[in-house]
Amino acid sequence: MDYISNTAAEQDEMLKEIGVKAVEELFAMIPEEISLDCELDVEAGISEMELMDLAKEAAAKNKSLEEMTSFLGAGAYDHYVPSIIDHLISRSEFYTAYTPYQAELSQGTLEAMYEYQSMIAELTGMGIANASMLDGGSAAAEAVTMASRISRKKKVILTETIHPAYKEVIKCYGKGHQLEFLELKSNSEIMDPAVIKENIDQETGVLVVQYPNFFGSLEKMEEIAKIKKEHKKLIFVVIANPVLLGLLKAPAEFGADIVVGEGQGLGNGLNYGGPYLGFMACKDERIMLRQLPGRIVGKTTDVDGKEGFVLTMQTREQHIRREKATSNICTNEALNALMATIYLATMGKKGLAEVAEQSYHKAHYLAEKIDQLADFEVSNKENFFHEFLVKSSKDIKEIKAKLLEEDIIAGYDLDKAGKKGLLVCVTEKISKADMDNFVEKLEVL
Amino acid sequence: MEEKLIKDYSSPGRTAYSLPELDVEKRDLNSELGGYLREDLDLPEVSEVDVVRHYTALSELNYGVDSGIYPLGSCTMKYNPKRNEKLARIPGLSYLHPYQDEDQVQGSLEILYDLKLDLAEISEMDEITLQPASGAHGEFTSLMIVRRYFEARDENRKNVIVPDSAHGTNPATAKMAGYNVIEIASNQRGMVDLAALKEAVDENTAALMLTNPNTLGIFEEDILKITEIVHEVGALVYYDGANMNAIMGYAKPGDMDFDLMHFNLHKTFSTPHGGGGPGSGPVGVKDFLAPYLPKPLLKKGKDKYYWDYERENSITKVHSFYGNYGVMLRAWAYIKTVGGSGLKKTTENAVLNANYLKARLREEFELPYAEESLHEFVLSGSRQKEKGVSTLHIAKRLLDYDQYAPTIYFPLVVKEAIMIEPTETENIATLNRFVETLLKISREIKEDPELVKNAPHNTSVRRLDETQAARNPDLRW
Amino acid sequence: MSVKEGLLYSEDHEWVKKEDDLLVIGVSDFAQEELGDIVFVELPEIGEEFEIGDSFGVLESVKAVSDTFIPVSAKVVEINEVLFDQPELINDDPYGEGWLIKVEAEDLSELEELLSAEEYAEFLEEA
Structure with a gap:
């Protein structure tokens, strides 16, 4: 089927008004050499029933997390998503709308974005936030290029404990801006602040740290904050997990200038990696705001003095400033940001803290149990939040494969990130019984 | 504002979430996380009904393709199949x-x-x-x-x-x-x-x-x-x-x-x-x-x-x-x-719809480029501008008639640009209503330009002060 | 729209006024009207030097951005910092409180290329 509602008679009427006989005439300007002389080799259209059968067939070839217990994290987290989120974002006034260019007919999207900005600013402790970026990795990359513009320096320090995919995205974006990267190595699961300190020089404009880091550990933020204080011109970018900020101190308290991260954990499903949303917040300083990429919603008043919302500070953006824009970003992840907004409103002050807290307690319960097993060791057991690194004398691939037979995804094999071990993540969705079962299966391997 | 902010529904202690009881031992967060623990988190304290009603109310202040025509040029706002x-x-x-x-x-x-x-x-x-x-x-x-x-x-x-x-x-x-x-x-x-x-x-x-x-x-x-x-x-x-x-x-x-x-x-x-x-x-x-x-x-x-x-x-x-x-x-x-032939039909009808609108509007509005066009076309509001009414006003007046406005002031090569892309999923009745509305607005400009210049009149908020928004940014609560 | 007597003008719509040893530079009434409500101003640092025709700042309205071009090669000695908080002064008083920078010119003979108020008014007519 197609989605065209004009009948043949109506189409004829329209052709007549235009003054042509057949619709093909409207394409007469396309030169013959490039005009298609055959049908597209795309299969004929099918009905809704056939489509759903096809989809279910494909789904049957998958094995979704409905059928398994998963300890996978590594940047995408299986937190509980309250039912009302999907219900509310399915209101078509939200999801079938465009970017709110005509503010007077888009107050719903705009007000929700203002709430989103407010709650992201609150979580991160920063003065302001934009209305979302494409995902965590690209948000981190754009934070780095923004930071370099502000510091007017090209040298960027990355720490080894940042998500490896993020580092790749950051470096890719950096190429266009001729940034120079120094990647600091670490002997453990966290960075030694002394190493950061000795590598900062006059040319260094940007320092990037992840909180908690890729291995689930908390960097020595107080000490890094001191280093940042000693280097006034250095722009400190923190990649944070927003769900855990329900319990953890806001990055602003450690001197962060820009805070970014993956917002998926805030009420967005896993969806095999996307659509997710990047969040971005920064200090409420003129120079920061001027360099912030992406859309921003502001509150104002209408001609009658009634409060309302508009897209503002648009001169930073590509549609006005063109090649001098702060970024080329246009489409963002508005609907995903709406999901995050509804999630934060629903969980609220207490709920978000409890999600973080339960994840913490459960992860520690599991880590202790695994650490007690003969062939396993949790290498960052002294310092982690809800993700930890398991080392084993046994082959990680084999462990993963064996557990899969029991419908357990044991975690993320760090082999993919050039390291040895298994990154195990626990959220509030995992029960004690799930964890006991996991440990039991590990024990009899 | 028409609908207050979610935080203004807060009442201390009110909650909207449900989580199972923690089934493992609670650890001492203060001793383990110490300096990493946050003291306060000022998020809303609301009930589930508050959340549902608030966002439902917000959705009602919005306009989507499911609400009606969305003729934004270069944006291809076609119907989103359910x-x-x-x-x-x-x-x-x-x-x-x-x-x-x-x-x-x-x-x-x-x-x-x-x-x-x-x-x-x-x-x-x-x-x-x-x-x-x-x-x-x-x-x-x-x-x-x-x-x-x-x-x-x-x-x-x-x-x-x-x-x-x-x-x-x-x-x-x-x-x-x-x-x-x-x-x-x-x-x-x-x-x-x-x-x-x-x-x-x-x-x-x-x-x-x-x-x-x-x-x-x-x-x-x-x-x-x-x-x-x-x-x-x-x-x-x-x-x-x-x-x-x-x-x-x-x-x-x-x-x-x-x-x-x-x-x-x-x-x-x-x-x-x-x-x-x-x-x-x-x-x-x-x-x-x-x-x-x-x-x-x-x-x-x-x-x-x-x-x-x-x-x-x-x-x-x-x-x-x-x-x-x-x-x-x-x-x-x-x-x-839609399949291969459906894609072609899609193209045909997108182009047909755009050309139909162009044919019906080109008399009243200036058409800066007479060249044949495909799925979208650009008019100029320069004639209307002579009466002191700019393209922005025309766009805002359309909102009064419950229709979304076209892309305006783009492309930059056209003065007072009005860029229209109806897409293939609109039917002739919707297109006619859009045409008649634009013609009516053009008449209004001749008869009562102030009416158009002060639009919109019927939306939940009226023309918003963008200058104030940019001069004194209020970006969060 | 007004063209103030006694000032010199560039075709980029900047004006120049001699004030003791210094030159004061701003934008014309025409320029501020074209831009609309100015919401943001970017000015150079004190001590920065520019060649004639260089961009020395940026004026922004809600939906437009415009560079300002220096009408004479010069070194910046003072900037109008009040504009950072009150950019509307450029709209309200372009020839007075809305001035942008004060400079020391390298070569005052460059001023001879500029338009008088009368010539500038004529230039605007033609454009």
Whole structure:
């Protein structure tokens, strides 16, 4: 089927008004050499029933997390998503709308974005936030290029404990801006602040740290904050997990200038990696705001003095400033940001803290149990939040494969990130019984 | 404001969430996390009913394609099929972690691969990456591929050429990829001026960025000469796929000798815009550019689909994972539903609808370019401006009649531009109502210009003070 | 729209006024009217030097951005910092409180190329 509602008679009427006989005439300007002389080799259209059968067939070839217990994290987290989120974002006034260019007919999207900005600013402790970026990795990359513009320096320090995919995205974006990267190595699961300190020089404009880091550990933020204080011109970018900020101190308290991260954990499903949303917040300083990429919603008043919302500070953006824009970003992840907004409103002050807290307690319960097993060791057991690194004398691939037979995804094999071990993540969705079962299966391997 | 902020519903102690009781031992957070614990978190304290009513009220202040015509030029606001929404929510397709083993996601990979094949066929490109999450992201990916291509050839080219009618993302993207932007003027017919192009290209040119039809809806009929001029100096030609809805089934960018391009799944392939996102911007390239595509690249092996990470010449990554998978599912569902001949019919009706509107409006409003156009066209409000009423006012007055406004003040080459793209999913009755409303507004301008200048009158808020918003930014509660 | 007597003008719509040893530079009434409500001003640092025709600052309205071009090669000695908080002064009083920078010119003979108030008014007529 197609989605065209004009009948043949109506189409004829329209052709007549235009003054042509057949619709093909409207394409007469396309030169013959490039005009298609055959049908597209795309299969004929099918009905809704056939489509759903096809989809279910494909789904049957998958094995979704409905059928398994998963300890996978590594940047995408299986937190509980309250039912009302999907219900509310399915209101078509939200999801079938465009970017709110005509503010007077888009107050719903705009007000929700203002709430989103407010709650992201609150979580991160920063003065302001934009209305979302494409995902965590690209948000981190754009934070780095923004930071370099502000510091007017090209040298960027990355720490080894940042998500490896993020580092790749950051470096890719950096190429266009001729940034120079120094990647600091670490002997453990966290960075030694002394190493950061000795590598900062006059040319260094940007320092990037992840909180908690890729291995689930908390960097020595107080000490890094001191280093940042000693280097006034250095722009400190923190990649944070927003769900855990329900319990953890806001990055602003450690001197962060820009805070970014993956917002998926805030009420967005896993969806095999996307659509997710990047969040971005920064200090409420003129120079920061001027360099912030992406859309921003502001509150104002209408001609009658009634409060309302508009897209503002648009001169930073590509549609006005063109090649001098702060970024080329246009489409963002508005609907995903709406999901995050509804999630934060629903969980609220207490709920978000409890999600973080339960994840913490459960992860520690599991880590202790695994650490007690003969062939396993949790290498960052002294310092982690809800993700930890398991080392084993046994082959990680084999462990993963064996557990899969029991419908357990044991975690993320760090082999993919050039390291040895298994990154195990626990959220509030995992029960004690799930964890006991996991440990039991590990024990009899 | 019409609906107060969610935080203003707060009442201390009120909650809307439900979680199971913690079933493991509670640890001493103070001693274990100490200096990392936050003291306060000022989020709303509301009930579930508060949340549902608040966001329902907000939705009622919005306007979507499901509300009525959304004639934004260059945005392709077509109907978003509901079956696609249902499909994308099937747990077997959606409840998947991006780091699950390939063996567990073969069904999804098969869909993505099928989508790649269809996009390649529609565009006559050889290889596709689905990783970019939006159109601008696809542009960036493409320009980084251009950069990588010249790097591999040890050439250091500095310039990217962009027509003056281009979307702002084009020059912004070129700059982000580290290029200087050279803008070339259009000719009097609204097309690329071949002489200006010849003048602009040299051995320092890395690429030309072009959309065809262009932002005026006009097909660049000299396209083969254009691509030839650029190729002659060894540069590449990039196709901005924003306007694919004008040519599907009638012409292919690959046949026009474009080397690489991006698609907007959220324009051409019916996925919803979500109030500004998510989108999806796959990139297609000719074979010789395939080595530079981002990693991982989806491939089909002997008996399974897999992600290929072994790509030493790749630009690396632009997204944490594989892109906006949920959007891809919807686009795939769309292509399966309408099929090859449906895509062609889509194009035909998009062009028919646009030309019908143009035929009915060109008397009353100035048509700055008389050239035949395809899926969209650009009028100018300059006659109305003489009466002191600008295009902005016309747009705002349309809102009073419960219709969304066209794109205004773009492309920049037209003064008081009104850029209209109805898409194929509107019917003649809706188009007629739109025409009659615009004609009525034009009459109002003659009879009572103040009425139009002070629009909108009937919306939940009236004209908002953007100057105040920019001078004294209030960006959070 | 007004063209103030006694000032010199450039075709980029900047004005110049001699004030003791210094030159004061601003934008004309025409320029501020074209831009609309100015919401943001970017000015150079004190001590920065510019060649004639260089961009020395940026004026922004809600939906437009415009560079300002220096009508004479010079070194910046003072900037109008009040504009950072009150950019509307450029709209309200372009020839007075809305001035942008004060400079020391390298070569005052460059001023001879500029338009008188009368010539500038004529230039605007023609444009």
